Amino acid sequence: MNPILHQIGTIFIPVSDIQKARDWYCNLFDLSIKGEILFDHLYVIPLEGTNLVLDSKIYSTDNIIQTPLFHLNTRDIHQAYSYMIQKNIDIITPIEHDHWFNFKDFDGNVIMICKC
Template sequence: MNPILNQIGTTFIPVSDIGKARNWYCDILGLSADGEILFGHLYILPMDGTDIVLDTKIFSEDNIFKTPPFHLNTNNIEQAFEYMRGKNVEITTKIKNNHWFNFKDPDGNHLMICQC
């Protein structure tokens, strides 16, 4: 029996300011930002599925995601695009193939939203 599970437990995003990042991500995801910052550098975003961990200890200019490491799901790509524009998020692509678009977080990490 293989002791390694066929699962992704979490994904990490390097951020420069844990409080600012927590508030920004919670705002765009519609989550409460009242969770605890752990060890002064970690914040776990409670997702439906694989969680996201914001972490200042892994932040450096070299660690910023230049390519989205994952995508956030949406049921309506046009609504998601307009929602992010309304939040003044830096959108880096138009909606592509009527299916996805990319954006940046405040630290410059490239992320994606994709219609499922």
């Protein structure tokens, strides 16, 4: 029997400043800041399912995510796009195929939002 589960436990995102990253991602998800910064370099963004872990220890300009390694889900791609504009988030593509678009976090990591 294969001991590896068909699950993703968490996704690590390299960030330059753990406090600024925590605030930025909590603002993105409209989450209140809860919990602590762990070991001076980790902060867990609790999501439904797989969590995001912001990690300033793994940050370098070489580790900035240039192409999306995952996407965030939305039921309404146009509403999500408008929401990102209102938040002044760096959107780097238009809505493609009426299905997805990409944006950058404040460190330049590219993330996708996709209609589910």
